[in-house]
Amino acid sequence: MAKAEEMADGSLRDKMGQGPLGMSAGPDPDEYSKCVHCGFCLEVCPTYQQLSDENQSPRGRVFLIKQVAEGALPLEAAEGPVFACLDCRACETVCPSGVPVGHLIEMSRGQIRAAQKGSRKSAWREQLMLRGLFTHPERLRAAGGLLRFYQVSGLRRAARAVGVLKVLPAHLREIEAGLPVVPRRHHTPLPLPVPGGERPGASGPVRVALLTGCVMDVLFSDVNEATARVIARNHMSVTVPEGQVCCGALHVHAGDREAARDLARRNIDEFLGSQADYIVTNSAGCGAAMKEYGDLLKDDPAYHARAETFSGRVRDISELLVEQGFDPPQATLDRQVTYHDACHLCHAQHIRKQPRQLLAAIDGVSVVEMNDSERCCGSAGIYNLTHPEMARQLLQRKVEDIPQEADAVIMGNPGCMIQIRAGLTGSGRETPVLHTVQLLDMAYRRELSGEHRSERQT
Numbered sequence: 001m002a003k004a005e006e007m008a009d010g011s012l013r014d015k016m017g018q019g020p021l022g023m024s025a026g027p028d029p030d031e032y033s034k035c036v037h038c039g040f041c042l043e044v045c046p047t048y049q050q051l052s053d054e055n056q057s058p059r060g061r062v063f064l065i066k067q068v069a070e071g072a073l074p075l076e077a078a079e080g081p082v083f084a085c086l087d088c089r090a091c092e093t094v095c096p097s098g099v100p101v102g103h104l105i106e107m108s109r110g111q112i113r114a115a116q117k118g119s120r121k122s123a124w125r126e127q128l129m130l131r132g133l134f135t136h137p138e139r140l141r142a143a144g145g146l147l148r149f150y151q152v153s154g155l156r157r158a159a160r161a162v163g164v165l166k167v168l169p170a171h172l173r174e175i176e177a178g179l180p181v182v183p184r185r186h187h188t189p190l191p192l193p194v195p196g197g198e199r200p201g202a203s204g205p206v207r208v209a210l211l212t213g214c215v216m217d218v219l220f221s222d223v224n225e226a227t228a229r230v231i232a233r234n235h236m237s238v239t240v241p242e243g244q245v246c247c248g249a250l251h252v253h254a255g256d257r258e259a260a261r262d263l264a265r266r267n268i269d270e271f272l273g274s275q276a277d278y279i280v281t282n283s284a285g286c287g288a289a290m291k292e293y294g295d296l297l298k299d300d301p302a303y304h305a306r307a308e309t310f311s312g313r314v315r316d317i318s319e320l321l322v323e324q325g326f327d328p329p330q331a332t333l334d335r336q337v338t339y340h341d342a343c344h345l346c347h348a349q350h351i352r353k354q355p356r357q358l359l360a361a362i363d364g365v366s367v368v369e370m371n372d373s374e375r376c377c378g379s380a381g382i383y384n385l386t387h388p389e390m391a392r393q394l395l396q397r398k399v400e401d402i403p404q405e406a407d408a409v410i411m412g413n414p415g416c417m418i419q420i421r422a423g424l425t426g427s428g429r430e431t432p433v434l435h436t437v438q439l440l441d442m443a444y445r446r447e448l449s450g451e452h453r454s455e456r457q458t
Contacts, residue, residue, distance in 0.1 A: 025067050027107045034097045035062045041091035041101070046394050049254035056092035058101045065108050066431060075115055076397045082108045084390070086383055087253055088376040095361055102348065102382040103295070109255030121230035127160045129382065131259055134214050134246045139237045144218035148182035169389030177421025183222045186297045206324060208237040209276035211267075211290070213283050213416045214246040223414075226441035227317050233444050234326045243270040247281075248296075249289035249344075257298040259295065264293045265303055268310045279310065282437055284413035285381065291349065316345065317437050318354040329443030332364040337439070338406035339367055340398070340420065342413035355412055355436045362443045366396045372403040379419035391419070398424040408432045410439060 018209050041058035048057035049057050055064065067073040082105055091104040135141055159165055208231050212224050228238045228437050244267055248260035262293050267290070271279050281287045289296075294308040315323065339359065345351045352374075359367055378384055378394030400419060402409055409420060409431055421433045 002359060007360055013094070021198070026111050027069055027104045029066075030058065030106055031100050032062050032066045032069070034099045035059055035066075036097055037063070038096065040094045040096060044090040044094050044375075046086055046088065046090070046378075047390060050390065050393050058095075058099075059084075061085055062099060062101060062104060065104055065332065065375075067110075075112060082112065082233060084387060086343070086376050086378075086380040087244045088343035088380060089344065090376065092101075093374075095304045100410050105340075106252055106255070106257075109253075110257040111255075111336050113255035114432045114435065130251050130254055130256055131241050133264065137214070137217070137260060138175050140214055142220055144182050145253060147179070147218075148184070151179075151181050167259060169199060169388070171384060171392065174392070174422045174426055175418065176383065178418050178420075179423045180219055180418075180421065182219060183253035206278065207274075207277050208236050208238050208269050208280050208320070209274045210238055210240050211244060211247065211271075211281040211283075211286055212240055213286055213414070215418075216283050216286075220414050220435070221415070223282055223435045223438060226404050226435070227280070229442050230317070230321070230437050230444060231280065234321060234324065236324065239274055239276065241274050243373060245270075245281075246298075247289050248285040249285045249350075250381050252289055252292075252296070253383075260289075261296060261300070264290075264296055267302075268293065268303060268306050271313075272306060272310060277313065278312045278315050278320055280317055280320050282412065282435060284316065284342035284349065286353075286414060287314060288344040288348035292350060294371065300329065316349060316354070316412065317350055318351075318358055319351055321396040321440075322354040323386050325363070326358070329363070329440065329447050331446035332442050333362055333439065334364045335365050335408060336368060336406060337408045337434075338370045338378065338403050339344050340370060340409055340411040342411055342416045343374070343376050343380070346374050355410070356438055358440050359410065362439060365439065365443075368403045368406050370396075370403060370406075373401075375401070377416050377419045377423070379413075381415065384419060395419055395423040399427050399429070406431060408434050408439075410434050410436050412436050 037061065039061050045057050048054075048060075051098065054060040061078070064081055067074055074403040085105050087102050087105050089173070091101045093100070125222065133143065146246070150159075165176065168176070210224065210228060210231070212221075216224055231238045242321035246261050246291045247267065248263035251263065256394045279290065291311045294304065294311045296305045297307040300307075337359065339356060341352060345355075354368065359365055375398065376394055377398040378391035381392070383394075385392035402420075402424070409424070411417060411420070411433070412435060416431050417434075417435065422430050424433065
């Protein structure tokens with residue numbers, strides 16, 4: 001470490017801006033030392049597959065992180081490869097040595113962000129989005145209201161007709177085309193609480209606190225409502241803590257660990273105060289981040305134990321339903337669908353079987369497996385904004401892998417839903433993109449209405 005502490009522009013500790021509670025703690029040597037450079041990760045890394053560049057592979061990035069930590073390379077040497085990583089964690093799934101590449105990448109980004117103090121080209125955009133918008137629910141909802149007005153008032157149609165959108169970069173036009181129409185907001189995000197009833201033979205109803213999220217709350221509030229209905233249908237009570245905020249996943253991915261910690265503390269106070277048995281999310285990225293609050297706040301003596309308690313209660317909606325037991329719908333949906341494994345659901349949370357179990361329980365629904373279903377679609381938080389060309393290449397491959405015979409693409413993450421919807425629209429395909437819980441909710445609602453016949457027979 002002597003070399004690292006004698007960098008020309010100041011000691012590494014000062015450059016990294018370490019402060020109280022280890023705000024900019026670096027990667028753990030015990031983590032990057034596990035890498036034996038075997039190369040298993042090369043076959044599953046999307047950026048390496050596209051570029052065939054060792055620096056853009058997991059083992060290459062780990063090596064650069066190690067070299068920087070040991071003072072053999074300046075911090076700037078790792079910046080490009082570290083931020084070009086999708087943080088999809090596919091490498092972790094196949095790594096025989098158990099290298100936590102995602103954690104190393106996130107810690108390294110935190111160092112770079114702290115050291116460069118906003119000098120990176122994209123820093124101002126990230127600051128505007130992540131701190132100026134996503135940390136303020138009221139601003140985000142206001143932005144959603146403006147977006148809805150643009151979409152339903154005729155402005156969107158007019159803008160496309162006269163070619164106004166051509167002034168936008170191509171990747172922003174693609175994202176705009178893939179955005180769903182913002183659902184109409186109710187006076188409250190969801191009924192508080194949603195009555196669930198008690199499972200027969202149970203000592204009392206399981207109490208669930210639902211994370212409505214930031215992107216989900218604005219663009220997919222209909223998915224949140226479907227989630228609440230499905231939980232209630234399965235004999236659990238649902239509450240929606242009013243003081244909840246963004247989970248901080250986007251901030252962690254961008255290296256803004258300080259903002260992520262602030263958001264985590266607010267959520268911990270709010271959700272643990274609800275006395276819920278489980279904290280449930282329908283967003284893969286949110287679930288992965290919240291399950292790692294314990295690590296995020298490991299140096300905070302006031303919050304670490306509470307963060308561990310919080311993380312231990314976090315469940316993805318598909319995970320909760322399979323774990324607690326769910327009622328198969330007594331109605332039929334005649335659908336042939338395919339399923340996309342969101343990276344932070346399958347690689348970070350190791351949830352693969354549960355969503356498929358939910359789909360298999362719906363009479364009439366058949367699943368056509370997608371080729372490379374676990375391969376990243378290119379959304380990756382705000383990756384499609386910061387690295388649009390790579391995101392576009394990955395999206396093109398994902399769309400090509402979607403079976404033509406599927407009449408819907410099912411998944412469990414909002415970023416993937418926006419990205420894949422944009423890709424399908426751009427390729428001229430009208431295949432609907434749905435959340436897993438939406439399909440289950442459709443079947444339950446059909447059951448409730450007494451319509452047990454096949455969807456295509458009605």
